[in-house]
Amino acid sequence: MTADPPAPRRTGKAGSGRRGALPIALDAVGGDYGAAPNVEGAVQAARAGVPVLLVGERTRLHAELGRHAGSGTLPIEVVDAPDLITMDDHATDVRRRPEASINVCTRLVREGRAAAAVSMGHSGATMTSALFTLGRIRGVDRPAILTHLPAQGGFTTLLDAGANTDVRPAYLAQWAQLASVYLRVLEGHENPTVGLLSIGEEDHKGSQLVLDTHALLRELHGQGRLNFHGNVEGNDIFKNTTDIVVTDGFTGNVVLKLAEGEAKVLFGWVKDALTRDLKSKLGALLVRGSLRSLAERLDPSTYGASILIGVRGLAFIGHGKSDARAVKNALLRASRAHEADLVSRLEAAFAEQAGPGTVG
Amino acid sequence: MTADPPAPRRTGKAGSGRRGALPIALDAVGGDYGAAPNVEGAVQAARAGVPVLLVGERTRLHAELGRHAGSGTLPIEVVDAPDLITMDDHATDVRRRPEASINVCTRLVREGRAAAAVSMGHSGATMTSALFTLGRIRGVDRPAILTHLPAQGGFTTLLDAGANTDVRPAYLAQWAQLASVYLRVLEGHENPTVGLLSIGEEDHKGSQLVLDTHALLRELHGQGRLNFHGNVEGNDIFKNTTDIVVTDGFTGNVVLKLAEGEAKVLFGWVKDALTRDLKSKLGALLVRGSLRSLAERLDPSTYGASILIGVRGLAFIGHGKSDARAVKNALLRASRAHEADLVSRLEAAFAEQAGPGTVG
Incomplete structure (x- = not known):
């Protein structure tokens, strides 16, 4: 059930194109309650048909998965990422810790191996990681939550x-x-x-x-x-x-x-x-x-998580106190955004109006 | 029951000193519902022992007062002020319309003939009127609500x-x-x-x-x-x-x-x-x-109105949609602030710390 981080492979069209089967990368140890609600939410989402990559310390995630009977048959894989940005860290620390779980998540999106990154952890770190790994949509100066x-x-x-x-x-x-x-x-x-x-x-x-x-x-x-x-x-x-x-x-x-x-x-x-x-x-x-x-x-x-809109790829930021239900809803929301090809649609809208005007 | 505006008489210690019997000046036609809730609230406050000056168009206010049985024996007087700043006016209009009811209210405070000004009308106009008529407490750059x-x-x-x-x-x-x-x-x-x-x-x-x-x-x-x-x-x-x-x-x-x-x-x-x-x-x-x-x-x-704090005199700003209960509570609150000698206490606190430091 564990997927070792495959060799980097860029798709060129990050966050767009390859719809449907692509899993959502979940920063599975992020948030105030650690792995438990993340893994439980992932199990629920996977049961609802959304494949998930659990990103974080492998041993903990496997132990947590083991508590859910039948999880072995679900479309869930573990991606090892031993480093974790905690609430005691600064958002900018994310830039010098490439192996932190949130960075692994956003890289999976950039490389076209995940449809979206979802984190209930350090919001600032998630924003920084998404912005620097995925970049901005052309015509957008600052992504927003x-x-x-x-x-x-x-x-x-x-x-x-x-x-x-x-x-x-x-x-x-x-x-x-x-x-x-x-x-x-x-x-x-x-x-x-x-x-x-x-x-x-x-x-x-x-x-x-x-x-x-x-x-x-x-x-x-x-x-x-x-x-x-x-x-x-x-x-x-x-x-x-x-x-x-x-x-x-x-x-x-x-x-x-x-x-x-x-x-x-x-x-x-x-x-x-x-x-x-x-x-x-x-x-x-x-x-x-x-x-x-x-x-x-x-x-x-009920809303699960908020989208960081304006980055060139899907990234969702949830509440630190998220429970399994919030995690599940965030994963479903991320999956829907991917299936609707949201990022390409946003890019297209901004490309259309390039030229005169303030935006573009 | 009508008090014609008496000759201006400055006390020099606006908003402080003469406590107790001094009435509260109510901008009695201000607010979304006009005179009715203002007069009703004033009647309730007067019954609770707070004397009130009803400031506004005399005829309307007398007509409204007539609807409250026994109001003739209460400590309520009408001060005529035919001009009214409405929501269609700009806050700055107040400066070139000295006879507008809110200006009459704040002048009554400055002249030591009212303990406080209370208005449910145009907030911006009330602030402007209070600021320009009463001035600021020494050491305060900008009054706040x-x-x-x-x-x-x-x-x-x-x-x-x-x-x-x-x-x-x-x-x-x-x-x-x-x-x-x-x-x-x-x-x-x-x-x-x-x-x-x-x-x-x-x-x-x-x-x-x-x-x-x-x-x-x-x-x-x-x-x-x-x-x-x-x-x-x-x-x-x-x-x-x-x-x-x-x-x-x-x-x-x-x-x-x-x-x-x-x-x-x-x-x-x-x-x-x-x-x-x-x-x-x-x-x-x-x-x-x-x-x-x-x-x-x-x-x-329940709270009635908010105080504009930092001006050299008492001024209260209420919700445009205030009902009689809000008006009454605003008048009681204003009376309490006067009895507690709030403005002098604020002045004293800022005077103490004059000298070094950012404030003073």
Whole structure:
């Protein structure tokens, strides 16, 4: 069941072309809980038909696999990578440790031997590794983390959720375009609306960055390159006023963590309220089922992981506290993105508009 | 019941000194719903012992007051101000319309004839009016909007919630100090902890603004001027990791609106879940009481309004969609701040540290 790292072989068309049977490379020891949830999630994904390469310390991964009866017949292989970037390391350490598991994952993608890299480990290291190993799509200055938040009527797509803290208007405009293609290709949204996160709906409200970005998005809208709705505010995210919300990676990261943290605390309060007295406890027995499906909807594991969009290959970044369900969903999502040929579609969209305009 | 605007009389110690009997000036036609909730809230506050000056178009306010039986015996007076800044106006319009109701409110404070100005109307106009009429506390570069968010174990104090979109590290350091004094004076928190909103707990994570502010807060902590905990993340706000969270006014405004919007949507989902089927509906009847007190805790009206901290006088900015309860709570809060002599205490704290250091 172990695949020794084969000799490097470049395909030239990283992340595109060879669809279907290609496995997903999972950084299988990354994340706060180590190998256990990663391997369990991989087993679940493999049972659902997605082949997986478990990348990490071979002995640990084999031991973990051994705990899942029948895993020997599943499309799972172990790729040895004894070095691991931990939360105590700096993101940049990844550049001088080529044998770290995340680097092995992204190299497998670059060499056309894996469809995507997925990691629940050090986010910064994953971004750095993906960026330097896979490179950027032509016309994209900075890749961004694209994530989904539950919202009225479905979900709102938010980016950048944390890859870039200090940004320029052109980055946000590129992200809006990347996300538009993403939703078209993966979710069948033909003409998704784009909102620019600000502190007022009015065009003249916001920071200098927002004012400049607003003008740029307006221009791209006029050229038919995206469907710009205008400024949106914090409360519009859960209202799903627009399909996509673009913002800098600082604000986006705060938004993502606040949204998750608030859902957790509020749900805890609802639970407390339901056990406050005998009457409430009795009622709680009756509403338990309904509330459980709501809790599931709010659980970040439902989305699995966020894509690092704009790199020339598929890379997904998950929560350090991911459980097996999150790992499984991340692997399925990665597989879907590969089957839809997402990276080629993104490249094509940016190639089309090369020439005049700010992007391209 | 009508008080004509008396001849201007400056007290020299605006916002301090004459405590107790001084009324609160309410911009009584401001806000999305006009006079009705303002007057109703004023009547409730007056019944609770807080005298109010209703500032706005005299005829409308008298008509509205007439709808409240017995209001003639309450400590409420009407101050005529026919001009009103609406949401269609720019915040800067306030400077060339001296008779606009919000300007009359802040002038009443400056002249020592009102304890505080409270408005549910145009936030930008209120800030501009307060800043230009009342001036800044010596040592404060930019006033900030200080607000409270419900959190585990109580509430978290957040600033700036939207007054300043483009900021400098020194502003955030001053806000941290202003909020520390505020919590000491009004909430009895002897040594409140300060968190700097970032995208990672680690000192080296964040935007350039955060890195520079972090260094400054560390320095002030070393000098015993505040109790700096370090960086906090979006999820720490509802966890109440620190008493105070400081951030720029762009991020803070997004946080505030997202937090309110998410609570609203999530609570709506809980309600939907509780009416999904007969079993849930039955259970809902039993848990209704417990959930109602939770809903109240999450309702922004509970806090009433946010203080514009750093101006030389008391000014409170409320939600455009404020109901009578929010107006009442804002007036009570304003009265408490006046009775606690907040502005003088803030001035004293900044005067003490004049001299060396970044602030002063």
